[in-house]
Amino acid sequence: MTAGKAGIDQVKEAVAAALGIDPDELTESSSEDDIDEWDSAGIINLVMTLESEFGVSFAEEEAQELRSMAQVIALLREKGLVVG
Amino acid sequence: MSVSALKRAKELEPRLVEEGTPVALLSTFHTAFLRPYLIDAAFEMGWLVRPWHAPMGQLEQEILDDSSELYQSNAKAVILLLRLEDLDAAFGHAFESLDVDSRQERVESIKGRLRSLVQTLRDRTSATILVSNFHPSQGRLLDPFEAGQANGPAAVVSSLNVDLAAALADVPGAFVFDHVQAVNRIGLDAFFDEKLFAMARVAISSTAQPAYARALARTLYGVLLPRHKCLVLDLDNTLWGGVLGDDGLAGIKIGDEGQGLLFRRFQLALRSLKARGLMLAIASKNYPDAVAECFRAHPDLVLRESDFVAIEAGWQPKSEMLRRIAASLNIGLNSLVFIDDNPVERAEVRANVPEVRVLDLPTHPGGYVAALSDLEGVFAPSVSEEDRTRSEMMLADRKRQEAVSDATNLQDFLRSLEMTLECGDLDAGTFARVHQLCQKTNQYNLTTIRYTEDELRRMMDDPAIAIRWYRLEDRYGKLGIVGVGVVKSEQDGAVIETFLMSCRVMNRGVEDAMLADLMSQLAPYVGTVQAEYRPTAKNAMVRDFFPRRGFEPTAAGTQDGERFVIARERAPTWPEHIKRITGGGA
Numbered sequence: 090m091t092a093g094k095a096g097i098d099q100v101k102e103a104v105a106a107a108l109g110i111d112p113d114e115l116t117e118s119s120s121e122d123d124i125d126e127w128d129s130a131g132i133i134n135l136v137m138t139l140e141s142e143f144g145v146s147f148a149e150e151e152a153q154e155l156r157s158m159a160q161v162i163a164l165l166r167e168k169g170l171v172v173g
Numbered sequence: 174m175s176v177s178a179l180k181r182a183k184e185l186e187p188r189l190v191e192e193g194t195p196v197a198l199l200s201t202f203h204t205a206f207l208r209p210y211l212i213d214a215a216f217e218m219g220w221l222v223r224p225w226h227a228p229m230g231q232l233e234q235e236i237l238d239d240s241s242e243l244y245q246s247n248a249k250a251v252i253l254l255l256r257l258e259d260l261d262a263a264f265g266h267a268f269e270s271l272d273v274d275s276r277q278e279r280v281e282s283i284k285g286r287l288r289s290l291v292q293t294l295r296d297r298t299s300a301t302i303l304v305s306n307f308h309p310s311q312g313r314l315l316d317p318f319e320a321g322q323a324n325g326p327a328a329v330v331s332s333l334n335v336d337l338a339a340a341l342a343d344v345p346g347a348f349v350f351d352h353v354q355a356v357n358r359i360g361l362d363a364f365f366d367e368k369l370f371a372m373a374r375v376a377i378s379s380t381a382q383p384a385y386a387r388a389l390a391r392t393l394y395g396v397l398l399p400r401h402k403c404l405v406l407d408l409d410n411t412l413w414g415g416v417l418g419d420d421g422l423a424g425i426k427i428g429d430e431g432q433g434l435l436f437r438r439f440q441l442a443l444r445s446l447k448a449r450g451l452m453l454a455i456a457s458k459n460y461p462d463a464v465a466e467c468f469r470a471h472p473d474l475v476l477r478e479s480d481f482v483a484i485e486a487g488w489q490p491k492s493e494m495l496r497r498i499a500a501s502l503n504i505g506l507n508s509l510v511f512i513d514d515n516p517v518e519r520a521e522v523r524a525n526v527p528e529v530r531v532l533d534l535p536t537h538p539g540g541y542v543a544a545l546s547d548l549e550g551v552f553a554p555s556v557s558e559e560d561r562t563r564s565e566m567m568l569a570d571r572k573r574q575e576a577v578s579d580a581t582n583l584q585d586f587l588r589s590l591e592m593t594l595e596c597g598d599l600d601a602g603t604f605a606r607v608h609q610l611c612q613k614t615n616q617y618n619l620t621t622i623r624y625t626e627d628e629l630r631r632m633m634d635d636p637a638i639a640i641r642w643y644r645l646e647d648r649y650g651k652l653g654i655v656g657v658g659v660v661k662s663e664q665d666g667a668v669i670e671t672f673l674m675s676c677r678v679m680n681r682g683v684e685d686a687m688l689a690d691l692m693s694q695l696a697p698y699v700g701t702v703q704a705e706y707r708p709t710a711k712n713a714m715v716r717d718f719f720p721r722r723g724f725e726p727t728a729a730g731t732q733d734g735e736r737f738v739i740a741r742e743r744a745p746t747w748p749e750h751i752k753r754i755t756g757g758g759a
Contacts, residue, residue: 106179133372137206137379141175149368 094171107138120157182209193223197248201259202376203229210386218549236290250301258312265312273324301396305352306334348554355388394549401550402504407513408457428473435538440475442542450560454483456494461486482567491518492525569649587750591648596690597756599640606654607642615711618673637662639694643687656687662696669704682748692744707734
C-alpha cells in the first residue's frame with residue numbers, strides 16, 4: 090500500500106470511526122484527556138484504522154504517541170501524508 | 174475503506190439487537206476488533222449478524238460453565254478461533270527443541286482438549302460449531318526445508334488438521350473454519366504484524382482484518398443460511414469478451430489465450446459450481462437465434478446450451494427475465510444470483526427485483542473468478558448426489574412437461590415416458606433416502622407418519638411388516654427413489670400404514686404400480702386389506718386416493734382419519750405402461 094493524501098476532515102473521520110464516536114465531537118485540539126473513548130483500546134483501534142485507511146505503518150513507539158489529534162496529524166505529515 | 178466499514182457497522186448496530194443473527198466468537202487472542210468488519214462483511218451479503226466476543230483465552234470458562242454468557246447469548250453459531258502457539262507455546266519458536274515423542278504427545282493433548290470442548294458444546298447447544306484449523310507455517314521461522322522433514326512442524330500441523338477435520342465430521346453440526354485458506358489468500362506476511370501483537374495481542378494485521386472477516390462471514394453464511402439455487406448470467410462481456418451482435422460469432426473473445434482465456438477460465442469455474450449443485454441460467458439482451466447458434470457452433474465455449482436450465486434472450490428488461498426464470502424453475506427470486514458486467518443492468522435488477530442477489534463483477538474480467546470465490550451462499554459443507562445432478566433433473570422435468578403438452582392422448586403420453594419402476598425392500602443402502610422421504614413428504618402422503626430412524630430399524634426386523642421403496646427411471650433420466658409403502662400383515666387382515674410419493678411423479682400411474690406391488694407383499698393368510706387417510710393441512714390432494722381405487726369406506730373410522738377396506742383379490746393391478754424390476758438384495 091502506498092500512502093495517499095488526506096484532508097483534515099478525512100483524518101477526523103478516521104479517528105472518529107476508530108474511536109467509535111461522532112466526528113463532530115472532535116476538534117484539532119482533541120486528545121485522550123477530553124475524549125473518554127480515547128483509551129488504550131482506542132489507541133490500538135486508531136493504529137489499525139489509520140494504517141489500513143491511509144496505507145501507512147507506525148512503529149511501536151510512534152503508535153504510543155497517537156494520543157491527540159495534533160499528534161495524529163503530525164505523525165501522518167511525517168509519513169508524507171499531506172494533511173491540509 | 175476501513176473507515177467506511179467501521180461507519181457502516183456503527184450505523185447498523187441499532188438494528189442488530191432485533192434482526193441480527195447472534196454468533197459467538199471464542200478465541201485464544203483478541204477478536205473484538207474484527208466485530209465491525211464481520212458486521213460489514215455480512216451486510217454486503219444482505220445479512221445481519223450480531224457477533225458476541227468472549228474475553229480472550231476463555232475457552233473452558235465459557236464452554237464448561239453452563240451458566241456462562243456464551244450459553245446466554247443464544248448464538249446460532251459458535252466459532253473457535255485458535256492459534257496453535259496460544260494453545261501450547263511449544264508450537265511457536267520452541268518447536269525445534271522438542272523431541273519427536275513429545276511433539277506427538279503435545280499434539281494428542283491439544284486434540285483431546287479440543288474434542289472435549291466441541292463435545293461439551295454439542296451436548297449443551299444446538300448452535301452450529303466452527304473450529305479454525307492451524308496454519309502450518311504460522312508463528313515460526315520460515316525454514317525452506319521444513320516441508321521435507323517427516324516430523325517437522327509443517328508435517329505435524331498438517332496431520333493435526335486432518336485429524337481435526339475427521340473428528341469434527343463425526344460431530345453433527347460441527348465444521349472446520351478454514352483459517353489456512355483465509356491466511357493463504359491474504360498472505361502469511363501480510364496477515365501477521367509483530368507490532369500489533371506485541372501491543373495488544375492482536376493476531377491479525379490491520380490490513381488483513383477486512384479480508385479475514387469476509388472469509389469468516391462467508392463460512393458462517395454457508396453453514397447457517399440456505400444456498401442460492403441458480404446463477405443467472407449475462408453473455409456479452411460476462412461469459413465471453415465482446416458483443417455477439419456486433420462482433421459476430423467469430424469475433425467474440427473466448428479461447429486459450431489472452432482475454433479469451435480469462436473468459437474461458439470463468440466458464441470453467443462456473444461449470445465447477447454447477448457440479449456443486451448450482452443451476453446456471455442466462456439472461457441476455459441478444460437475438461435468441463444468434464445465441465442458440467453461438468452455443469451450437471462456437472468451438473471454444475466451455476458451457477453449452479445443455480448446461481443451462483433456462484435461457485432468456487431478448488430485449489425485455491433483465492428484471493422481467495429473472496422473474497420468468499424463477500417462475501419456470503418454480504423457485505423464489507431470492508434464490509437467484511444475477512451476474513452481469515454492466516452496472517446499469519445491475520441497477521435495474523436491484524431496483525425492480527430487490528429479492529435477487531446481485532453480484533458486483535469487477536471491471537476487469539481477470540477478477541471474475543475471484544468474485545465467484547467471494548460470493549456467499551454458493552458453497553456448502555457437503556454436496557449430495559442430488560445436488561450434483563440437479564441441473565439434469567431440472568432439464569428432464571422440463572422435457573417431460575413439454576411432452577405432456579405434445580401428447581394427444583394420455584395413454585400415448587404415459588407409454589412414451591418409457592417408465593421403469595424398481596421395487597425393493599428397505600435395506601442399508603436405501604435407508605437414508607426412505608427415512609428422509611418419510612420425514613419430508615407432506616402432500617402425497619396418506620398418513621404422514623414420521624418414523625424415527627430407530628422405529629424404521631425395528632420395523633425392518635419385523636417379518637410381518639413390509640417396507641417397500643420405489644425407484645423410478647424414464648426416458649428422460651433417473652428420478653431416484655420416489656415412493657415408499659409400509660404394510661403390516663395381521664391375522665384379521667393387513668393394514669397399509671404408510672403410502673407416500675414424491676408429487677413430481679403424480680398422475681403417471683406410478684402410484685397404481687406402487688399400490689399393486691405393496692398388495693403383493695401381503696402374508697399368504699391375509700384376506701382383506703385396510704387403509705387409512707389421515708387429513709393434515711397439506712395432504713388434501715390424496716383424500717380420495719383409496720376410494721378411487723376400489724377401496725370401500727368402513728363405518729369404523731379411527732380418531733385420526735377415515736378407514737377403507739378392500740378384499741385381497743380386488744387389489745388394483747400393475748399398469749401395463751410401466752416396466753417392473755425387482756431391486757435390492759431380494
